Amino acid sequence: MKERMFGRTGKSVSEIGLGTWQLGTRWGEPFQPAEAMKILETAAANGITFVDTADVYNGGKSEETIGEYLSMHPGRFYVTTKCGRRLNPHTAENYTAEAIAGFIGDSLRRMRLERLDMILLHCPPTSVFARDDIFAELDRQKKAGNIADYGVSIEKVSEGLAALDYDISAMEVIFNMFRLKPLDELFPAAAAKNVGIIARVPLASGLLTGKYTADTVFGPKDHRSYNREGAAFDKGETFSGVPYERGLEAVAAIKDILGTGDLAPLAIRWVLMHPEVSVVIPGASRASQVEENVRAAALPPLTQAQMQGIREVYDRMLREIIHPQW
Ligand SMILES: NC(=O)c1ccc[n+]([C@@H]2O[C@H](COP(=O)([O-])OP(=O)(O)OC[C@H]3O[C@@H](n4cnc5c(N)ncnc54)[C@H](OP(=O)(O)O)[C@@H]3O)[C@@H](O)[C@H]2O)c1
Known part of the structure; x- marks a missing residue:
């Protein structure tokens, strides 16, 4: 597994990380603690750091399981967590310094840590990206030693650009073959400030693995059933905001370009073709997926013709839907 520098943190991390939104749950199904632990063990065994x-993933169980793992293997993972989504209602008014301080304390407890490596504001309302009081609190928490670094997770490119006015060390953003807009302005601006990029949803919620069809049925509690139109949260988090049928057509075109139906490692390799990315974080609903996804690190680079072909698929089939929204 290769490592990359993680922006201003000064740390080097595995270029492929692990996303844990669905850790041990397969999105919506009951939490399976043994499966969750097996996924973390498989990640570590395959060089993921x-x-x-x-804090909200699986009602706190993702953090708790990571904490349990780290209590047995101290320092084995660099952990980025996020806060804000416990606010109810999730409004800009409810973002206060006290609330942020409370969330940091809760994450420290759940993960049994004395200091968080990194905490991100978890896609707050847009106005929060310009809130001096919130970033001042994050600074205070850093000085107090409760967090080593902080950053933001964003929905829109414009939010990321606003956050670059503050002392952030990292930014998490959707970046995949279906989401090319960050390349235009955001990545150059982040690179100029040495802000690390965490590329999330690299498989477009699994669509970019190439395994789904028009007949695939997702469970009723799976966001890929209920959030396609954004009923619960930003629809960009579900299939990267691409309408499902259009996504299947684009996947078919990408399979032709890459000459294979097994897209998962190649979709991750595509993300890693971009040097601005510090780490890509595919989620895994079972341990075997972690093993498949780390294969991406050993793949040769995609060719210029393949990169160009994928860009053309985006421009032809997705750009007019995606670019204006995020
Ligand atoms: N707002 C935010 O900050 C935010 C939002 C979203 C995600 N995230 C983070 O980003 C991480 C990654 O995003 P994501 O999990 O939403 O989407 P993703 O990584 O694009 O897709 C993950 C899904 O793809 C499928 N999959 C993964 N590896 C596979 C393989 N090798 N072969 C076949 N299928 C595979 C699994 O679905 P099946 O269960 O169908 O097999 C898995 O649940 C999350 O876990 C979370 O940590 C953050």
Whole structure:
């Protein structure tokens, strides 16, 4: 597994990390603690040193399982967590310094840590990206030693650009073959400030693995059933905001370009073709997927013709839907 520098943190992390939104749950199904632990063990055994989580994932169980793992293997993972989504209602008014301080304390407890490696604001309302008081609190928490670094997770490119006015060390953004807009302005601006990029949803919620069809049925509690139109949260988090049928057509075109139906490692390799990315964080609903996804690190680079072909698929089939929204 290769490592990359993680922006201003000064740390180097595995270029492929692990996303844990669905850790041990397969999105919506009951939490399976043994499966969750097996996924973390498989990640570590395959050279992954970076784990992405959030206080809300599986009601806190993602953080707790990571904490349990780290209590047995101290320092084995660099962990990025996120906060804000526990606010109810999730409004800009409810973002306060006290709330942020409370969330940091809760994550420290759940993960049994004395200091968080990295905490991100978890896609807050847009106005929060310009809130001096919130970033001042993150600075205070850093000085107090409760967090080593902080950053933001964003929905829109414009939010990321606003956050670059603050002292952030990293930014998490959707970046995949279906989401090319960050390349235009955001990545150059982040690179100029040495802000690390965490590329999330690299498989477009699994669509870019190439395994789904028009007949695939997702469970009723799976966001890929209920959030396609954004009923619960930003629809960009579900299939990267691409309408499902259009996504299947684009996947078919990409399979032709890459000459294979097994897209998962290649979709991850595509993300890693971009040097601005510090770490890509595919999620895994079972341990075997972690093993498949780390294969991407050993693949040769995609050719210029393949990169160009994928760009043309985006421009022809997706750009007019995706570019204006995020
Ligand atoms: N707002 C935010 O900050 C935010 C939002 C979204 C995600 N995230 C983070 O980003 C991570 C990654 O995003 P994501 O999990 O939403 O989407 P993703 O990584 O694009 O897709 C993950 C899904 O793809 C399928 N999959 C993964 N590897 C596979 C393989 N090798 N072969 C076949 N199928 C495979 C699995 O679905 P099946 O269960 O169908 O097999 C898995 O649940 C999350 O876990 C989370 O840590 C953050």
